Amino acid sequence: MSRREPGRDASKAADEIRRFNHNSLASGPNWQYPAHSYHALGSLAYLVRMLPQAIEQTVRPAMRTYEHGRLLIDGGRDADEAVRQLQSALTEALASAQALAEAVDRVHSATSPMGLDTRGMPEFEDDGGVDE
Numbered sequence: 001m002s003r004r005e006p007g008r009d010a011s012k013a014a015d016e017i018r019r020f021n022h023n024s025l026a027s028g029p030n031w032q033y034p035a036h037s038y039h040a041l042g043s044l045a046y047l048v049r050m051l052p053q054a055i056e057q058t059v060r061p062a063m064r065t066y067e068h069g070r071l072l073i074d075g076g077r078d079a080d081e082a083v084r085q086l087q088s089a090l091t092e093a094l095a096s097a098q099a100l101a102e103a104v105d106r107v108h109s110a111t112s113p114m115g116l117d118t119r120g121m122p123e124f125e126d127d128g129g130v131d132e
Contacts, residue, residue: 006057006058010054010058013047017047020040024040033115033116034111034114034115034116035115035116037111037114038108038111038112038114041104041107041108041111042108044104044108045101045104045105045107045108048097048100048101048104049101049105051097051100051101052094052097052098052101055090055093055094055097056090056094059086059090062083062086063083063086066079066083071083
């Protein structure tokens with residue numbers, strides 16, 4: 001039986017985004033046309049739309065600990081105040097994640113009608129003119 005490790009899953013997701021960032025720096029045969037942008041932006045939009053749920057679920061262990069009266073705060077600070085700050089920051093993060101999702105959806109939509117004008121490009125002579 002495999003053990004669930006959500007923290008490790010989040011770390012792997014971050015590593016994959018870092019790999020994408022590295023791999024997308026330079027153009028190449030699989031990264032040079034508007035369709036490549038469109039498809040990658042669709043995947044990023046999907047990912048970003050899932051962030052609010054991921055963020056909200058990530059604070060659950062801390063909240064459960066607090067609800068059971070077992071939350072300690074460094075320096076002996078007040079747990080109630082720390083949780084109020086957490087909830088305030090969470091509300092802000094969720095709103096920002098939603099705004100980001102909407103913005104990335106708009107970027108994705110903006111690339112939808114874009115294509116490559118292949119007229120005069122010998123490597124595309126057989127396809128009749130426009131490559132999407």
